[in-house]
Amino acid sequence: MIGDLKDGVTSSVGSNISKILQGSVTAQDHDGGYVPPGTLNDTACKTDTCCVWSYIAAEIYPFFQETNGTCNQWARRAIRLGFHDAAGWSKPNAAAGNDYGGADGSIALSAEEAGRQENKGLSEIISKVQEWQQKYGVGMADLIQFASNVATVTCPLGPRVRTFVGRIDSTTPAPAGLLPDVFDSADKLICLFADKTISAGQLTALVGAHSTSQQFFVDPSKAGQPQDDTPGVFDTNFYTQHRPGASKLDGVFQFQSDVLLARDTRTKGRWAEFSIFGAPLWGGGYATAYVRLSLLGVNNINNLTECSHVLPKAHTSFP
Numbered sequence: 575m576i577g578d579l580k581d582g583v584t585s586s587v588g589s590n591i592s593k594i595l596q597g598s599v600t601a602q603d604h605d606g607g608y609v610p611p612g613t614l615n616d617t618a619c620k621t622d623t624c625c626v627w628s629y630i631a632a633e634i635y636p637f638f639q640e641t642n643g644t645c646n647q648w649a650r651r652a653i654r655l656g657f658h659d660a661a662g663w664s665k666p667n668a669a670a671g672n673d674y675g676g677a678d679g680s681i682a683l684s685a686e687e688a689g690r691q692e693n694k695g696l697s698e699i700i701s702k703v704q705e706w707q708q709k710y711g712v713g714m715a716d717l718i719q720f721a722s723n724v725a726t727v728t729c730p731l732g733p734r735v736r737t738f739v740g741r742i743d744s745t746t747p748a749p750a751g752l753l754p755d756v757f758d759s760a761d762k763l764i765c766l767f768a769d770k771t772i773s774a775g776q777l778t779a780l781v782g783a784h785s786t787s788q789q790f791f792v793d794p795s796k797a798g799q800p801q802d803d804t805p806g807v808f809d810t811n812f813y814t815q816h817r818p819g820a821s822k823l824d825g826v827f828q829f830q831s832d833v834l835l836a837r838d839t840r841t842k843g844r845w846a847e848f849s850i851f852g853a854p855l856w857g858g859g860y861a862t863a864y865v866r867l868s869l870l871g872v873n874n875i876n877n878l879t880e881c882s883h884v885l886p887k888a889h890t891s892f893p
Contacts, residue, residue, distance in 0.1 A: 576771055576866065577875040587738070588876035594736065594865050601861035603734050603882035614710075624881035627739065630710055630717070631724055635886045638728040643892065644806025645729035650786050651699035655681065656722025656868065657783070658693055659715070662748025663871040664769040675748030676871015677741055679714030682707075687747035692755070694791055715741035719868045720881075726864075727885055729786055730892030732808035733857035734885050735864050740878040756792055756829040760838035763831060770870055772863060774840040779859035780867065781832060782848060785812040789827050799827035807892055810856050813849035818842075 575592065583589045593599040610625045611618035619625035638649035663676030681687050682700045703721060707714050716739040726732040752770075754763055767777045784801040785808055791797075802812040803823055815823060816836040822828065835841045848856040869875055 576869060577871070577873045579875050583876065585876040587878050587880055590880065591738065591865070591869065591875055591878070594862065597862060600858065601733075601736050601865045602858060603736050603885065604888075605883055606734075606885065606887050608883045623739065623879045624884050626710055626712060627720060627881045628884040630706060630712070630720065631884050631886060634706065634721060634724055635728055638725045640806060642806075643730060643889070645725060645732070645786060645808075646806070647788070648699065648702070649725035649728050650788065650805070651696060652703075652721045652725035653783055653786065655696055655699050655703070656719050656725075657780075658696065658753060659718045659748075660867045660870050661754070661770065662687070662752050664749070664752055665771060666769055667749055667752075668871075672749065673873070674744060674746055674871065675752065677715050677719055677868050678744040678746075678748075678871055679716075679718055679741070680744050680746060680748050682714050682718060683743060683745045684747040690750065692753045713739070713741060714743050715872075722868075723864075723885060726783075726808065727888050729806065729808035730889040731853045731857070732888065733861045734882070734888045735861045735868075736880065736882045737885060738865075738869070738875075738878040739881050740874065741872050742874060754831065756789075756831045758831050760831070760834040760841065763835065764838070764840055770867070772866060774838075775844045776859070776863035776866065778835065778841045778844040778848070779856060779863045781835060782810065782812055782856055782860055783808075784829070784832060785809055789829070792829065793827065796827055799825060801829065801832065802826060808853070808857075809892075810848050810852050813845055813856070817846065817849055 583592050594601045608628055610628045614629050640646045659681040660677040682703055703717055707717050723735045723737045727734045764774045786805050788798055788800045802815050804811050816832050836845050
């Protein structure tokens with residue numbers, strides 16, 4: 575268990591999250607259809623925790639979408655921002671008395687953290703979430719994770735990841751050295767994520783977000799190249815195109831770390847399953863792993879509120 579759930583489940587939302595983390599209930603929400611009880615400034619809206627989030631979703635969903643229905647560069651940035659804010663936490667640090675970092679909004683609240691080399695390319699989306707926070711008056715930690723989940727479901731085939739709000743913001747920069755690097759070995763990555771309570775199989779699911787990514791800084795001469803041939807779709811082409819023996823496609827840039835994970839004995843089996851069985855299997859695996867990631871460093875999980883029902887509807891087919 576993570577956060578305050580280590581000390582026990584004391585609420586219904588804590589119970590639900592505990593079950594998600596254990597894999598006994600789904601981490602995807604297939605419902606929706608939320609109708610706000612009033613305008614943003616109405617008393618009815620203000621007394622419904624999720625109401626303001628429905629208005630945020632209504633604004634940012636089209637912002638993340640291309641005219642052809644795929645997701646755009648802003649969606650990719652929002653997904654990456656969610657990862658980078660949440661991943662700045664580790665179990666060994668917490669055990670040593672340094673239980674800070676994680677999904678606390680610090681990547682957008684600390685200039686030091688935002689300016690780190692590993693966060694290069696995120697300045698524009700950080701400015702956007704700061705703008706949205708000022709407009710709606712919500713917490714930054716929640717906004718970053720909410721935007722990431724909206725961006726994910728904006729992408730065709732992207733899962734509707736269960737979404738919780740009520741995190742506590744922090745201006746303290748996350749500890750350095752806790753984010754993965756594209757030149758890391760498989761062993762280093764697996765150990766790095768194990769220290770975040772994320773298994774090798776869950777890591778395999780999470781790196782599938784590279785299905786929508788593009789690189790700009792690993793090789794500037796190939797700036798803009800995607801990591802599979804459908805960067806606007808949350809599909810499993812990424813897994814298929816990185817499997818051993820797969821032909822390398824022109825215009826597709828493969829990160830060394832992804833190539834190594836596709837071949838490591840601890841991850842290649844799950845990698846092959848995602849390639850063979852596609853988005854339905856991967857979407858569930860990704861959602862479960864991302865709920866865990868999005869709650870790292872959160873020590874008030876029992877007090878959160880679920881607002882999954884305000885997310886946009888998923889696009890289950892494309893085109």
